[in-house]
């Protein structure tokens with residue numbers, strides 16, 4: 001498992017480096033202005049010194065002057081993410097109703113005067129609640145939500161203040177791309193309709209240079225699997241860990257498709273749901289994801305210059321506090337296996353005879369592989 005993850009991360013880092021090289025070459029040739037979408041990787045034969053891949057640091061002063069910033073505002077057991085690029089702003093969720101004034105004053109402290117886009121990930125109060133106060137205060141270009149009507153007062157208030165601006169709530173379609181300064185925002189999901197509100201969460205991919213971010217709201221396993229199967233580009237440096245770190249989100253399958261370096265969990269101290277769940281922390285630990293948590297670190301700000309990103313947190317917390325899973329316990333808990341869909345053999349992730357990626361299927365345990373009709377590889381599984 002560990003070897004597998006390391007290899008995958010290395011491959012991702014290599015991709016980032018290649019893309020960074022292409023970006024540097026394009027910049028040198030004067031090919032790019034503000035539009036990063038015009039960058040075509042692999043366009044130069046120049047060899048440059050190995051640029052550092054994405055790095056994370058927790059120095060409070062870091063990232064504050066970057067052209068791109070993502071703020072996970074500490075709204076307790078809720079979610080609110082402010083994104084800034086080149087002086088333009090968008091907001092993804094606004095916390096609970098009671099967080100409205102906090103979110104408004106945070107936006108003011110960041111110099112927000114208007115919002116290009118306001119996204120309500122889904123119609124639950126801990127996401128839409130504070131958006132009414134935001135819409136009452138800040139003019140917005142567009143307001144998006146997976147639904148246009150809700151049965152709760154907080155959702156109706158969001159609609160009311162949106163309409164008071166002369167705007168109509170819009171339901172965006174998958175594949176829509178919005179510019180935010182020189183960053184691009186892409187709607188990846190939901191890829192189908194769901195009756196479970198959490199699964200209706202708008203899933204956004206944000207690219208700035210070669211750095212990438214994934215916002216997933218409260219999307220749970222069913223929608224994660226559908227999203228992976230849709231073939232969407234899910235690989236990202238930073239993942240907003242779904243549903244406040246609940247075990248109903250962040251499946252192995254999904255995490256394997258995203259392969260983030262950093263995961264941010266927005267949850268409240270001592271919340272009644274027990275978020276983040278032990279299972280989620282264990283999966284994140286196995287995948288070597290650096291965990292950040294608003295319940296322990298307060299507001300978390302990620303700055304990017306398009307090649308590297310830095311992290312600043314309001315409070316300090318140790319790694320052991322952030323992911324208290326016992327590593328010994330998690331290593332004996334479950335071993336993942338990779339099956340070959342053609343030969344129906346399954347292998348340890350460290351096996352030298354792994355099938356091509358397109359023929360791989362991931363099993364989270366030996367028993368699961370056997371139950372699926374696969375038999376163990378004789379060279380790697382003794």
Ligand SMILES: [Zn+2]
Pocket residue numbers: 078079124126127218243244
């Ligand atoms: Zn939620």
Ligand SMILES: [Zn+2]
Pocket residue numbers: 122124197198218
């Ligand atoms: Zn929810």
